[in-house]
Amino acid sequence: MKRFPILFLTLVLSLTSQAQAYMDSDLPDVTKMLPAYPNIKSLDFVNDYTQYRWGKSVREESTGKLAYSFIMWDFDNFLRSLGKGINMTISLANTPKLYALLEYAEKYADKMMSKAQSDVKRQRPYDMFGEGSYVRSMEERLRNVSCYPCDQAVKGWLYSLLIAEVHPKKVENIYTRGLKYGPSMIIAGYNFESDVHAGHMMGSALLARMHAHDDFKALLDAARSEMSTAKTRGMTRASDEPYLSESELPNSSEYLPEPPAELSCQMSCDIVSYNEGKLYRSQDEGAQAVADVDYSADRFCEIFSKVLGQELSASRTPAIYELVQRVHPSGNAATQKAKGAYRRQRPYVYMDEPTSYPADEADLRDTGSYPSGHASGSWLMGLVLCEVTRTQQDALMARAYEFGQGRVITGYHWQSDVNYGRVVGSAVYVTLHNNQDFLDQMQKAIQEYDRVYGGTSAVRAVSAEPAAVDTPVYNLQGQRVSSPSRGLYIQNHKKVIR
Numbered sequence: 001m002k003r004f005p006i007l008f009l010t011l012v013l014s015l016t017s018q019a020q021a022y023m024d025s026d027l028p029d030v031t032k033m034l035p036a037y038p039n040i041k042s043l044d045f046v047n048d049y050t051q052y053r054w055g056k057s058v059r060e061e062s063t064g065k066l067a068y069s070f071i072m073w074d075f076d077n078f079l080r081s082l083g084k085g086i087n088m089t090i091s092l093a094n095t096p097k098l099y100a101l102l103e104y105a106e107k108y109a110d111k112m113m114s115k116a117q118s119d120v121k122r123q124r125p126y127d128m129f130g131e132g133s134y135v136r137s138m139e140e141r142l143r144n145v146s147c148y149p150c151d152q153a154v155k156g157w158l159y160s161l162l163i164a165e166v167h168p169k170k171v172e173n174i175y176t177r178g179l180k181y182g183p184s185m186i187i188a189g190y191n192f193e194s195d196v197h198a199g200h201m202m203g204s205a206l207l208a209r210m211h212a213h214d215d216f217k218a219l220l221d222a223a224r225s226e227m228s229t230a231k232t233r234g235m236t237r238a239s240d241e242p243y244l245s246e247s248e249l250p251n252s253s254e255y256l257p258e259p260p261a262e263l264s265c266q267m268s269c270d271i272v273s274y275n276e277g278k279l280y281r282s283q284d285e286g287a288q289a290v291a292d293v294d295y296s297a298d299r300f301c302e303i304f305s306k307v308l309g310q311e312l313s314a315s316r317t318p319a320i321y322e323l324v325q326r327v328h329p330s331g332n333a334a335t336q337k338a339k340g341a342y343r344r345q346r347p348y349v350y351m352d353e354p355t356s357y358p359a360d361e362a363d364l365r366d367t368g369s370y371p372s373g374h375a376s377g378s379w380l381m382g383l384v385l386c387e388v389t390r391t392q393q394d395a396l397m398a399r400a401y402e403f404g405q406g407r408v409i410t411g412y413h414w415q416s417d418v419n420y421g422r423v424v425g426s427a428v429y430v431t432l433h434n435n436q437d438f439l440d441q442m443q444k445a446i447q448e449y450d451r452v453y454g455g456t457s458a459v460r461a462v463s464a465e466p467a468a469v470d471t472p473v474y475n476l477q478g479q480r481v482s483s484p485s486r487g488l489y490i491q492n493h494k495k496v497i498r
């Protein structure tokens with residue numbers, strides 16, 4: 001193996017160690033972001049069970065063999081598989097800076113999953129049904145470890161998003177590979193399909209959380225530099241136009257799976273979710289869903305202002321408003337190729353029933369339902385605002401989730417449309433991070449939020465170098481400490497590890 005300069009390895013280790021203390025107190029909370037996993041008496045659980053049986057049936061086929069190899073891989077093999085999507089070997093020897101970035105993400109994901117599995121206890125399928133898994137050697141180790149959300153789905157989607165951000169070419173190939181890791185755990189009998197969907201959402205939420213860390217950005221910039229590829233920068237546009245043109249958006253028809261077949265259990269679940277959604281139409285959720293039909297910068301600012309308890313508007317926060325205004329069109333636009341390719345009937349058309357928002361029925365009757373543009377756009381905006389504000393991040397993502405669910409309540413989308421709309425939104429989020437106009441405006445928005453609402457950017461960075469002896473030291477609650485012991489403190493407006 002090649003020998004690396006001691007200075008570089010020291011830097012990587014230093015950045016990694018700096019990140020650990022921050023990670024411990026800054027983990028996405030699945031219990032605050034997502035609903036509980038399906039009850040065993042629900043049709044969603046019937047779908048989970050049906051997919052479990054399907055997984056068992058393909059174990060001896062090529063699909064099953066591939067799944068087996070995914071499950072047995074360690075971190076290095078995982079990355080080498082994803083690297084095939086960009087025709088590059090991702091390894092410590094070949095791409096040390098990208099490797100360091102992904103290793104950072106892995107450790108953060110492990111911490112998040114440890115917390116999630118402690119907070120949510122769900123029995124694994126093979127154990128629940130008293131049957132053997134596909135990889136018997138892992139059964140005892142995982143028997144008492146919660147399966148919600150799916151760890152493999154979290155990491156597969158998170159790594160693919162990161163690689164696409166560093167190497168913004170052939171992203172459809174990367175996303176296609178990244179979406180395969182979750183189903184491999186269904187085939188093995190270790191996870192349900194609902195665990196996999198939760199994993200995709202938690203993976204993208206974790207990416208937004210990492211973007212709020214200066215040490216992550218240092219690793220990200222180093223990995224981008226290492227790739228030595230020409231970046232496709234957006235042309236200078238008027239401030240009211242999207243950052244991304246249609247040609248710059250990932251092609252959703254290439255990386256998303258096909259929508260559920262008409263006679264599948266997933267379709268049955270979609271129908272049940274549609275009927276359950278109708279029950280909410282006369283309740284507060286129904287009124288909110290109708291209000292959320294308004295897919296606009298002003299509406300996004302309105303709903304997320306309520307979450308934050310702080311006004312986001314053109315007059316109060318013009319830099320953030322411009323960011324929202326130029327980002328949100330891409331969430332919907334990125335779903336259009338898949339909509340056109342699959343032409344899935346919308347629920348109200350399929351069921352031949354009215355929606356709770358009649359004004360759009362005629363215009364949308366012949367447009368594709370899969371995936372949901374509203375779900376994509378709201379999830380995208382939640383991720384972006386998590387990066388801007390660094391506060392109330394679980395609540396922001398919970399509201400972004402509700403916005404997408406409103407499309408099920410109103411009758412304009414099936415649940416599976418909404419699930420994969422969020423996948424599209426996270427893919428767009430990564431693409432934006434390779435657009436210089438977006439990056440520049442993001443910095444303006446962060447600075448504005450910190451200036452107007454007293455954000456945390458002044459103490460976001462973590463320093464491994466000791467400050468002057470006479471520099472005051474404070475704990476994370478802002479109290480001065482005269483004799484600090486080992487731990488994380490604030491000194492010279494930076495977090496320092498002592």
